[in-house]
Amino acid sequence: MNRRQFLGAGAAGLALSQAVVEAAFADRSPRVGLIGCGWYGKVDLLRLLQIAPVEVVSLCDVDKKMLAEAADIVAERQKSKKKPRTYADYREMLKEKDLDIVLVATPDHWHALPMIAAVEAGADVWVQKPISVDVVEGQAMVAAARKHQRVVQVGTQRRSTPHLIEARDRVIKEGKLGKIAFVEIYCYYHMRARENPPDTTPPDYLDYEMWTGPAPLRPYNKLVHPRSWRAFMEYGNGIMGDMCIHMLDMVRWMLNLGWPKRITSSGGIFVEKQSKANIPDTQTATFDFEELPVVWQHRTWGEANDREYPWGATFYGDKGTLKASVFKYEFTPYGKKEPTLKGEALYEYDKYPEDRTEKDLERHVASAVRWHMQDFLKAIALRGRPVADIEQGHISTASCILANLSMKLGRSLVWDADKQQVVGDEEANKLLRRPYRKPWLHPEV
Numbered sequence: 001m002n003r004r005q006f007l008g009a010g011a012a013g014l015a016l017s018q019a020v021v022e023a024a025f026a027d028r029s030p031r032v033g034l035i036g037c038g039w040y041g042k043v044d045l046l047r048l049l050q051i052a053p054v055e056v057v058s059l060c061d062v063d064k065k066m067l068a069e070a071a072d073i074v075a076e077r078q079k080s081k082k083k084p085r086t087y088a089d090y091r092e093m094l095k096e097k098d099l100d101i102v103l104v105a106t107p108d109h110w111h112a113l114p115m116i117a118a119v120e121a122g123a124d125v126w127v128q129k130p131i132s133v134d135v136v137e138g139q140a141m142v143a144a145a146r147k148h149q150r151v152v153q154v155g156t157q158r159r160s161t162p163h164l165i166e167a168r169d170r171v172i173k174e175g176k177l178g179k180i181a182f183v184e185i186y187c188y189y190h191m192r193a194r195e196n197p198p199d200t201t202p203p204d205y206l207d208y209e210m211w212t213g214p215a216p217l218r219p220y221n222k223l224v225h226p227r228s229w230r231a232f233m234e235y236g237n238g239i240m241g242d243m244c245i246h247m248l249d250m251v252r253w254m255l256n257l258g259w260p261k262r263i264t265s266s267g268g269i270f271v272e273k274q275s276k277a278n279i280p281d282t283q284t285a286t287f288d289f290e291e292l293p294v295v296w297q298h299r300t301w302g303e304a305n306d307r308e309y310p311w312g313a314t315f316y317g318d319k320g321t322l323k324a325s326v327f328k329y330e331f332t333p334y335g336k337k338e339p340t341l342k343g344e345a346l347y348e349y350d351k352y353p354e355d356r357t358e359k360d361l362e363r364h365v366a367s368a369v370r371w372h373m374q375d376f377l378k379a380i381a382l383r384g385r386p387v388a389d390i391e392q393g394h395i396s397t398a399s400c401i402l403a404n405l406s407m408k409l410g411r412s413l414v415w416d417a418d419k420q421q422v423v424g425d426e427e428a429n430k431l432l433r434r435p436y437r438k439p440w441l442h443p444e445v
Contacts, residue, residue, distance in 0.1 A: 030053075030054045030055070030101050031058075031098055032054045032055065032056045032058075032100070032103070033057065033060065033084075033094075033103070033123075034058070034060065034102075035090045035103065036104060036105035037059055037061040037069075037105075038061070038105065039227055040128060041103065042070055043360070043361060043369065044103055044128070044155065045103055046077060046358065047366065047373055048101075051373055051377075055082070056084050057098070058086075058087065059085070059086050060093045062207040062208075064088075064205040067088075071084055089210065097122060099118075099122075100124065101380070102124075103126045107236070108130055108133050108236035108241065109235045111128065111131055111133075112132050112443055115131070115152070116140060116443055122148070124380050125151075125152045127141075127152060127155065127393070128155040129156050129249075130393075130396075130400060130401075131154055131390065131397045133235070133236060133241075133401075133434060134432060135402070135432040136443075136445070139394070139420055141394065143445045151379045151383070151385075153375070153379065154388040154389070154393030155372070157372040157388070158368070159250070159372070160368050160375055160388075161367075161371070162346040162368065163329055163343040164254075164324055167331070168254045170341060175319075176333070177317025177319055177331075178318040178319030178320065178334075179317055180255065180317045181292050181318070182292060182293060182316045183293075183294045183295070183314065183315050184297070184313065184316075185297075185313045185314075186309075186312065187244070188298070188299055188303070188304035189243070190300050191243075192275065192300035193223050193228050193275055194272055194274070196276045197222050197276070198221075199221050200221070201220065213437070214440035214442070216234050218232070223276060231279060232278055236279075237401055238404065239279060239300070240280075240296070240403055244285070244296045244400050245396050245400050247312065248294065248400065250324070251294055252392075252395070252396060253387075257294075258417065259417035260287040260399055260415060261415060262412055262415070263285065263288070263402045263412065264406055264411075264412040264413075267282050267407050269282075270282045271301045272301060281299070281301060282300075283296070283298050283403075284296060285406070285407075287403070306323075312324055326365060327344065327364055328342065328345065346367040348366070352370075402415060405428055409427065409428060413428055
């Protein structure tokens with residue numbers, strides 16, 4: 001099968017999924033709400049509007065300007081042209097109990113509580129990665145999804161990226177790599193905040209108290225909102241939780257791996273010490289699976305090891321090497337200098353011309369988000385598990401959190417997946433649950 005045939009088969013499968021979805025939703029349009037109307041909240045929601053007969057009825061955000069802008073865009077893009085209701089508090093939005101689908105695209109420290117509340121309100125949920133900022137949050141999210149029998153898809157869309165599906169099926173599944181015994185994953189983007197701006201009063205259009213929620217209340221700083229909040233460990237898990245999770249999850253999916261047995265990590269702030277950011281600028285982590293080690297490295301300074309692959313994964317087999325990123329893949333057999341199989345990101349401008357002009361859209365990722373949304377909708381229609389089910393998201397998220405804990409404690413952590421605990425390390429187990437700021441209550445299993 002050549003690449004054109006492969007993509008044709010994928011499109012046929014997508015059309016079949018579309019038919020299943022349309023049949024399931026023939027009686028009425030699913031009612032959709034979005035919590036978190038920033039960058040990726042709009043990216044996700046607008047991709048959903050492109051492929052499904054949904055009606056966006058509710059939007060929620062603590063930033064009044066961001067909320068109003070999202071309402072205008074949705075009214076322009078959705079078929080009904082109706083402007084959604086707007087809320088400043090997700091609890092008020094969910095009180096209506098009239099939503100079939102809820103998208104959660106808040107900063108990471110706000111993923112757990114809204115996702116759990118949404119499934120309790122009877123909605124199926126799309127939640128952005130990483131699903132949680134501590135391990136116990138993730139455990140509670142999985143438990144809530146199962147208890148309420150809701151479909152929960154995690155925004156790890158590498159599992160639905162057309163050219164990566166192609167790489168998995170044409171290279172890995174066909175055995176072209178032979179015995180795969182080592183995988184490198186990495187990110188060398190200069191993405192860490194380098195500024196050190198003064199603290200100020202929050203803007204009047206932002207409810208900073210609600211934005212902070214269960215996280216520690218820091219003095220307001222312009223790095224925090226919008227988008228730069230990832231500079232602070234108070235709101236997420238650093239580049240490990242932002243970028244490693246994507247590549248670790250991709251490798252786990254491609255190789256059908258479960259939980260790592262041992263996690264070891266080291267790193268710190270070694271170069272960019274002048275910034276207000278408190279996340280590591282340098283970190284390595286080894287995820288030991290029974291089958292093989294997967295080794296992560298990030299640096300927010302210096303050159304990438306391979307400029308063609310600044311963020312990606314390299315699979316080493318005794319018959320060849322596979323390099324994969326969000327832009328492309330290349331397979332090179334052992335002993336050859338040039339790749340013999342390659343593929344690139346799928347652009348669908350002919351079907352979705354608005355992709356060309358949409359503000360802040362990662363155009364090479366648009367097809368992946370659409371395919372991921374299609375998988376989500378199919379799982380809803382069939383009441384099955386999506387490709388990035390909440391449990392898979394928990395495994396990838398928690399593995400990255402455990403890497404950060406290993407770095408913090410200065411030792412390897414042996415993970416018992418059945419007991420969901422670190423073996424023989426009470427100090428580490430106490431760190432599986434972050435303290436919540438009052439009056440917010442930490443979710444429990």
